[in-house]
Amino acid sequence: MKRFDKPIFVTRPYLPPLEEFKRGLEEVWSNQWLTNNGPMLQRFQKELSRYLGVPETNLALFNNGTLALELGYYAMGLSGGDVITTPFTFVATSHALKRIGANPVFADIDPATMCLSPEAAEKLITPRTKAIVPVHVYGNVCDVKGFERLGEKYGVKIIYDAAHAFGVFGKFESLKVSEFESSKSGVTEPRNTQSTRKSIGCCGDMSMFSFHPTKLFHSCEGGLLVFKDAKVQEKLFELRNFAIHSELSCTDVGSNAKMNELQALMGLECLKKIDELLDYRQKIYDVYADGFADCADITLVPYSQNKAYVPVLFKDYATRERVYKELIDKYNVYSRRYFYPLLTDFAPYAYAKGSCPVAEDLASRVLTLPTYYGLQLEDVKAIAENVKEIVSHPAN
């Protein structure tokens, strides 16, 4: 068994070569423009448009994912309404709802994907429901067809928290993504090759990607909204800049959610590497999969396409807790219990405590293991061995 000299964290951000970053900094210096829709931000938006295959008119960048969600929810008119969402996520998903005066209503998750279940969500729809907010948790794709059906049947908005799902593409044939295709005129050849492949961000009315450093792709901090209706863009651009419309008019109660030029530069530099970052995550995942293949008590959650996280399920809460603690104490490995406790165990959402038994069970047994570009594959193997050792020797 290997005890690591230096701590192994659940993730580390990719950092681009410093010399290349410095070249970008020189450009920022000569522009003397640091924030508020500067040239780096515009370039980043263009490159994201190419990568995702989404027109620039249907994107908006923010200084972090949480404010992107908050302003996105607000622009979609969710204030004052009920919004059905999952308790198995990071607090930002529903904090952003609360902060705009919407009421999160929690429905249970699908045990296979660990994402919100459309069947469970449908049972909670009432005339007060304005939207459903599923989360592509760990990069696992939600039942997007199921949610599309609910959106059409009940006339509610479908807004995805895709914080973990950058780099996830699919065919999504049944979805009405024609709007994205027909308005592509301003976009040069998308970098993702086949035209049938769509970014997961094309599903629903709106999706949010987080560019926090704990994500596989980042811009120091940052968030991106992708939306179906290009008319929302102007509203979002205003909202992220205090809702200032012109020198003489302010149209709404906006916020300061502008991405700055250094963030955009980091995003641009990381985007150059995205294919390699994704490939490396897959390699890490495969090493864990090999390592756990002979261990019936450890289930690697298999659904994520981008392998943003490596979630494993243990047979019970006690085992998960033991693995979490012993990995630190014996081996210097800091895994994370994403997403435990459930949101419904936190004070602001305790009104729904106990309402989602599937999520409760999975949250009590899940652990996410280290994965990041630069984590050596032999170290991944050693971590898997350490986990197996802990599981197989409960008395130690």
Ligand code: T4K
């Ligand atoms: N929706 C969902 C579903 C989300 O998961 C998130 C964020 C959001 C919305 C909101 O998006 P943002 O507003 O964040 O863009 C982290 C992150 O703060 C959070 O972004 C993320 N989800 C959540 C799942 O995890 P912590 O408190 O667990 O992370 P932290 O800061 O302890 O970092 C974890 C480990 O990463 C550290 O132990 C070491 C390493 N690390 C971290 C940072 C920040 C580094 O090596 N370098 C770094 O710069 O919440």
